[in-house]
Amino acid sequence: MTSQEPLSQKASEILGSAQSLMQDKGYNGFSFRDVAAQVGIKSASIHYHFPTKGDLAKAAVGSYREAFSKLLEDISAQNITPRSQLQKYGDIFMDTLTVKHNACLCGILASEAESLPEDVRHQVDGFFDDQRAWLSAVVEAGIKDGTFRSVIATQQYAITFLSALEGAMIIARSTQKPEILNQTTDQMIGLIDDTAD
Template sequence: MSNREKLLNIAEDKVRQGGYSNFSFREIATEIGIKSASVHYHFPTKADLGAAVAHQYTEAFMKALGDISDIMEKGDNPIDVYTNIFRNALLEDNKMCLCGLLGAQNESLPEKVQVEVQRFFNKNLTWLTAAHRALGSENPTQAAITTVSLLEGAMMISKALNDHSYFKLVTSDI
């Protein structure tokens, strides 16, 4: 794994644990065993690193979702696939959705990071709308917004109350 990849992974982990302000270049450099200047070589500013982290997260998330028609051909429900990504993040990794967490901090984020967070939600809403349409939903756009809002909110409440049973309760019927 390259230093760039290590930097992105460590930064993602720190953001998912405590938000955008939860990391510094010096901290990340120390964790990898490089100088802070080496972090700046790969990412000139914290905004560049934050945007790259959000971009990488979005790409990995969308790849994990896969193609809706492939999911349905297997006899699976695409909304279940979507829900399981959130479920695994919270229940197995005890982490929030990176872009959900950043979205809550939107006003304080650099513009580059805001753009990547918006990209995450736009891609998710597009995918969910197509999934709900494929499932015959009367209003697939509304269903998509409801799905992502429900999951992000359930995640936030479960983390805030330090009790994942809230997430399990909300998602038991999805």
């Protein structure tokens, strides 16, 4: 969950490059040479920082999880309604899709689960659990304050909401219709909103 030793400058660059390459083309779709070209070193040099491709991917997901968790903390720290928090959560996904032109790293990697080294997949699964935990707390708060329908199963809704966003992101990117993502987010929120006009 937490970082070990602080990474060197180059190691961070390599990690960032690998992360963004995987968000674009997946684990099977990027190579050490791709990373090397982006960072400006030779592919053999990467092995000094990350011995194997699995090590690199695992570290990239770990750093992704940390960065994502910080974004969630930022949202939690704001004094806004649960509904607004879900909206801001969706904005993270939308920003990744439209500004960085990337998919969710763990959405991509999970779809390649059968090709991943075991410890990489476990990191990916850890990401999903991070999201489930944060989302279910927000939904719970929304039910308590009366803005969300009280009949919904909180834990399951967290997973359903996450699934919808991950799926919509993949479909939106493939079909090149980014609006699919934010419209899906809006509808998912609308479906549990008990304060509809």
